[in-house]
Amino acid sequence: MTNKYLTIYNNIVEQIKSGEILPQTLLPSENELKDQFDTSRETIRKALNLLSQNGYIQKVRGKGSIVIDISKFDFPVSGLVSFKELAKKMGSKPKTIVNELELIKPDVFIRKQLQLSSKDIVWKVIRTREMGGEKIILDKDFLYKKYVPNLTEEICADSIYQYLENELNLTISFAKKEIVVEEPTEEDRTLLDLEGFHNVVVIKNYVYLDDATLFQYTESRHRPDKFRFVDFARRTR
Amino acid sequence: MTNKYLTIYNNIVEQIKSGEILPQTLLPSENELKDQFDTSRETIRKALNLLSQNGYIQKVRGKGSIVIDISKFDFPVSGLVSFKELAKKMGSKPKTIVNELELIKPDVFIRKQLQLSSKDIVWKVIRTREMGGEKIILDKDFLYKKYVPNLTEEICADSIYQYLENELNLTISFAKKEIVVEEPTEEDRTLLDLEGFHNVVVIKNYVYLDDATLFQYTESRHRPDKFRFVDFARRTR
């Protein structure tokens, strides 16, 4: 994909990351960039808006685009620190244990989350994520069977996500996420190494397909000491 | 402010909220909307991109813009459920207690967070938020004195934020947020009604001004049972 504004975006990101463009300085003006990259101003503006949304620059009317000091942040720009990243930081092999994998008739709670009727059938997958010899994340997935005819232990031990996208050609397009803290359930106590912690951080994920149908509900239950979430909030005016 | 694309955005949001446009249906195409609103296609696209970013529609290439069922979600589109909203839901008067308000030389931790030298002076404000007779949030604010010459107990009991924006004409433009779970400190135990909870949810906020200078660091320490965070994540491709 040769996407002009993305190419420009990546180019500038590289310049910022490498220190070629210094924090707290101004980017060249949109008109200068337009000439530099031999394109139109609107295309430059698309690239700059991406930079702004991702926290690289701050645009100020009448002044210019100020480069933000990203080196201040040792964490990713946004989102949950994923299982794999966490594992890497802890310098240990991540391991996934599939505890349950079955087709069920959804109970009232899941029916409500996925907006299903009682006749629909869903996959229930329960997995434990282990790091540094400790089971610290419990993942409970409920997937609408209609879209996922087959699911094996091998797939679940690897990545359900990759299977859906690469094998089934389903496109996951967006998700709503809710984060709350709960008391551990009996299941949490059994399947996780809670080490005396009295709470679990629960991330409830509602996953949508490309055509805006809700097809998966996931609960990711974390031991509180291994949980970190980062958000980058731009003000809406 | 008569902003064409914002006007169109708000118009469509209203139609979705009122049920005039039904979930799972398609919006009129960009070319139709262009004629309806008597504008150019790029302006329509600006409005639609806003709708997409805020979770109202899902754009699909070659098909159109699908309206998402927002009624499924009883929570706001994104962001931390604020103190005032929480209070409203609990049907009780929120109350703010100012525990500390003083000018200090920042310690190493705060200096690092705000990127200050040891000579700079900051405001330290500690407040407890009470709801339903319980102290459930502890807010610790550190503000760069350079930008905020005066701060009184009255301002802190009301809203520091409003004071900065309305009185001092400072523009808060964006913030990075980090959420972690910690053990309660002695201070937490003293100032909050922890009711036997063994953890607090800590939201660390780095607040920036319009010109991209970091000027405030805030820790908001919540009793875990009263904490909820909602995020709306669109996939980047």
Place this chain on the structure above:
DNA sequence: AAGTGGTCTAGACCACTAA
């Protein structure tokens, strides 16, 4: 093949900042 959204252009006018 017709219709959809995605990208790109070259120009215009405006609101704001700084000298």
Place this chain on the structure above:
DNA sequence: TAGTGGTCTAGACCACTTA
């Protein structure tokens, strides 16, 4: 007043979906 970013336009071509 000159330069900046914000908005808006009317057109063009492309990639993709559906019939």
